[in-house]
Amino acid sequence: MREKRRFELVSKYSPCGDQEDAISKLTDGILSGERTQVLLGVTGSGKTFTMANVINRVQRPALIMAHNKTLAAQLCNEFREPFPNNRVEYFVSYYDYYQPEAYIPRSDTYIEKEMEVNDEIDKLRHSATSSLGERNDVIVVASVSCIYGLGAPEDYYRSVVSIREGENIDRDSVIDKLVAIQYKRSDIDFVRSTFRARGDFLEVFPASASNIALRIEFFDDVVERMVEFDIVTGKAINVVNHVAIFPASHYVVGSDKLEKTLEEIREDMIDQERFFTESGKLIEAQRIKERVSYDMEMMREMGYCSGIENYSRYFDGRKPGEPPFTLMDYFPDDFIIFVDESHITLPQVRGMYNGDRARKTNLV
Numbered sequence: 001m002r003e004k005r006r007f008e009l010v011s012k013y014s015p016c017g018d019q020e021d022a023i024s025k026l027t028d029g030i031l032s033g034e035r036t037q038v039l040l041g042v043t044g045s046g047k048t049f050t051m052a053n054v055i056n057r058v059q060r061p062a063l064i065m066a067h068n069k070t071l072a073a074q075l076c077n078e079f080r081e082p083f084p085n086n087r088v089e090y091f092v093s094y095y096d097y098y099q100p101e102a103y104i105p106r107s108d109t110y111i112e113k114e115m116e117v118n119d120e121i122d123k124l125r126h127s128a129t130s131s132l133g134e135r136n137d138v139i140v141v142a143s144v145s146c147i148y149g150l151g152a153p154e155d156y157y158r159s160v161v162s163i164r165e166g167e168n169i170d171r172d173s174v175i176d177k178l179v180a181i182q183y184k185r186s187d188i189d190f191v192r193s194t195f196r197a198r199g200d201f202l203e204v205f206p207a208s209a210s211n212i213a214l215r216i217e218f219f220d221d222v223v224e225r226m227v228e229f230d231i232v233t234g235k236a237i238n239v240v241n242h243v244a245i246f247p248a249s250h251y252v253v254g255s256d257k258l259e260k261t262l263e264e265i266r267e268d269m270i271d272q273e274r275f276f277t278e279s280g281k282l283i284e285a286q287r288i289k290e291r292v293s294y295d296m297e298m299m300r301e302m303g304y305c306s307g308i309e310n311y312s313r314y315f316d317g318r319k320p321g322e323p324p325f326t327l328m329d330y331f332p333d334d335f336i337i338f339v340d341e342s343h344i345t346l347p348q349v350r351g352m353y354n355g356d357r358a359r360k361t362n363l364v
Contacts, residue, residue, distance in 0.1 A: 002332065005137040009056040011049075011082045019050050026050070027057045030336060038342070048075065051338050052082045055139065061132070061335040063328065064141045067345040069093070075340060076141040086137040089128035091327060093145035094121040101307065103363045113307060123192060126208040130246040132330045133157045142327060144348050148356075149309055149324035151251040152316040156330075159252045161245040163216065163223055170221040171202055178204065181247035182303055190231065193248035205231065207248045214243055251308045251315070258303075261314045262296050269293070 015023055022039060029037045041047045055062050064079070066072040069092045076090045099114040131138045133156075140146075161177045163169070175185070178195050183204070186194040190213070195204045205213040211232065217225040228238040269292040276285035298305035312324055328335075339345050 002133070003135040005086070005135050007056050007059055007083060007137050008085045009052060009082050010084055011052075013049065015046075015050070015053060019046055019053075022050050023053045023057065026054045030054070030058050030060075048078050049082070052079060055083075055336075058336065061136055061331055062139045062338060063146065063331060063335060064139065064338045064340060065146065065345055065349075066141065066143055066340045067348050069143050071340065072141050072143045079139055079141060083139065086139065087131040087135065089131055089138065089140045090124045091128045091140050091142040091146055092121060092124075093143060093148075094118050094125055100359060101363055102359055105362065119192065120210075123208060123210055125250075126206075126246065126248075129153075129156065129250065129327070129330050130208045130244075133160065133246065134244065136332060140327070140331075144345065144352055146327040147349060147353060148326060149312055150326055150330070151249070151309075151312065152325050153330045155252050155315070156247055156250060159247045163226065163243050163245070165223055165226055165241040167223045168221055169223060171197065171200070171216075171218050174202060174216065178245070180303075181245070181252055182249045183207075183245075184248075204245060206245055208246060212237060214240075214245070216243075249304065251304065251312065257315075258299070261311075262300060264314050265292065265296060265311060 022041075026037055026039065039047055039050060041050075051064070064072075064075060066075055072092055073090065076088060080088045094117050095115050096118045097114070097116040099111065101113040102111040103109070104111070128138075128140050128142075129150075132140070133153075159181045161174070161181065163174065175195070175197065179185070182193070184194050185196065187196045187198075190196055190203070190205055192205050192209065193207045195202060197203075200218045202216045202218070203213055204216070211230060212228050213231045215227045215229055215236075216223060217227070226240050226243055227236045228240060229236050269288060273285045273289050276282070276288065295305040295307070295311070299308070299311075309324075312318075313320070313322070316325060318324070328337075
C-alpha cells in the first residue's frame with residue numbers, strides 16, 4: 001500500500017513572466033483530462049521550474065523522460081533542489097557495455113549476448129521501483145530505457161519481505177524468504193543484495209541501498225529490534241519498527257508458480273522442436289532444445305538464468321503478442337509523463353523500438 005504523501009515545492013523563487021500562465025494552462029489541461037500538451041521555451045527560460053510547479057499543483061507521481069543519461073542526471077539533480085522532502089529517482093540503462101543477442105541469417109551467424117552491468121546504476125533502478133511501491137510523492141527521471149521490458153510489478157511488490165518489531169517469526173524463515181527473492185548469503189563479502197547471519201542477528205544489505213544496511217535482532221522466534229547501520233563503521237544510524245525488503249531482481253519468479261511455468265515453456269519447446277524437425281530444420285530443432293533445456297535447468301536450480309527476460313511472458317501470464325511490462329507499469333494509474341526535448345526524444349523512442357523489434361524478429 002503506497003503511503004500518501006504530498007509534494008512540497010521548496011524554492012526562494014516564484015513564477016514570473018509567462019511562467020504563471022503556462023503553469024495554470026498545463027495544470028488545467030492535466031486536471032481536465034487533456035492527453036497531450038506542449039510547453040515551448042528557449043534555453044534558460046525556466047521550463048524545469050515550470051514543470052516542478054505543475055507537479056506540485058496536480059500532486060501526481062511523474063515520469064520525466066530524457067534522451068540520454070547525461071541529460072537525465074542533470075534533470076534529476078535540478079528536480080532534487082525544489083523537492084528535498086520527496087523522492088526524486090534516476091532510472092537509466094544499467095549496462096556499461098551491452099552486445100545484444102543477434103542472428104545474421106545470410107551468414108548463419110549467431111552472436112551471443114555480452115554485457116557488463118554498472119552496480120551503482122542497478123542500485124538506482126531498484127531505488128526507483130521500491131520508491132514507487134512505498135509512496136506516491138515520487139518523480140522518476142529516466143532515459144528512453146524506460147520503454148524496455150521489466151518484470152511484472154505485481155510479482156515484484158508481492159515478493160516484498162515485510163518485517164515488524166515484535167513479530168513472531170524465526171530467523172531461518174526470514175532467510176528462506178530472502179533467498180526466494182534472490183538475495184545471496186555472504187558472511188565475508190557483504191555487498192548489495194546479500195545477507196549474513198551472526199548468532200541471533202541477521203544483517204541484510206538491500207538492493208536499493210549504497211551504504212546503509214539493516215540489522216534484525218531476534219530473541220527466540222520474536223523480532224526484538226531492527227536497526228539501520230553504516231556498513232563501513234557498523235555504527236547504528238536509526239532504529240525502525242517496520243522494514244520492507246524489496247527483491248534483488250526485477251524478474252522475480254515465485255516458487256508457487258515456477259513449476260507450472262516451466263511446464264508451459266517445456267510444452268512450447270516440444271511443439272517448436274517438432275515444427276522444426278518436420279520442416280527439415282534439424283539444426284534449429286537441436287539448438288532450441290539445447291538452449292531452452294539449459295535455461296529451464298538454471299531456473300529450477302538457481303531461480304534465474306541468463307536472458308530470463310526472454311521468458312517473461314510465461315511468468316507474467318501474458319498472451320502471445322501482448323507487450324511486456326515496463327517501468328511505466330510500476331507507476332499508479334494517474335501518473336503524468338513529461339518528455340524533455342521531445343523533438344529528439346520521441347524519434348529516439350520510435351527508432352529504438354523499431355530497431356529492437358527488427359533484431360528480435362531476426363533472432364526468433
